[in-house]
Amino acid sequence: METRLELDVLIYPDEVRVVTPEDLREWELETASQVSILTVRLFVALYPYNPAAMSPNPDTAAEELPFVPGQIIKVFGDKDPDGFYHGESGGLSGYVPSNMVAEIPVDDEYLKHVLMQQGFLPVDHAADMSLTPDLSDTDSVHEDVIIRRMVALFDYDPWENSPNMDSEAELGFRSGDIIYVLGDMDEDGFYYGDLHGGRGLVPSNFLQPLPWK
Structure with a gap:
């Protein structure tokens, strides 16, 4: 009975070698990091939002994220056809109405980290x-x-x-x-x-x- 062995290889200009588990882990970490940088955006809440009382979708209000003015929300990807983002803040995650928040235009990863650690931006003056x-x-x-x-x-x-x-x-x-x-x-x-x-x-x-x- 013939046995076939399939291996992943890395091809360099001067050599070809078998991919090691360490190579795979490094590639996965690098890919995850790049995806995170491309898709994670920071928003600040402009108004208070209580999904139970304010949601236009009563049946799915439990899946939405409550917040208060100035709260910083980490958003993943673009808004859906209903005008909601998916984000997380304060250890909670859920859907976020786009008309209640504004994006913080920060590209610097260190500043993003600082703002996320800070958690709030005092806009409710x-x-x-x-x-x-x-x-x-x-x-x-x-x-x-x-x-x-x-x-x-x-x-x-x-x-x-x-x-x-x-x-x-x-x-x-x-x-x-x-x-x-x-x-x-x-x-x-x-x-x-x-x-x-x-x-x-x-x-x-x-x-x-x-x-x-």
Whole structure:
């Protein structure tokens, strides 16, 4: 009776060798790491969500994830046809309504790790959210300017963090501050913003759009 033996091999320019169990484990770990980096995204909850009382799908509410404003949620993949992501936070996992959260645009893996460890981003500043900027200074703001509301993802000190020599023209802020952006981003990646009546340039990569209520 003929016996056939099948082996996996690695082909190099100068040799061919049989794949070892160590090679397979290393390949699996590398592949898993690459998939994780490509598909895991971070979101912050903009509003409180109690699936039992608020879910549009009462039959599957138990499969959804409850959260509070500022809670950081790790999301896997894209949203489904019903507008839900699948994510996890605080040791729980479940479906997340996309209209209740906003993505945190962070590509740096270390910063992602820090945010996940932190668990929360203080975006629920009720006093700040109820205020609108004073636009009485018509010398610096045109009537047709587009005003957008954004939340600071990280602390920003122009004297320490600015890439520009003229950092005195920039506005310092703390994580969770609500900044009203006046107009479009300039060629250096900065907006002109308003924070509690103070105005200056703010770096776009430190901010996340925050919908108006």
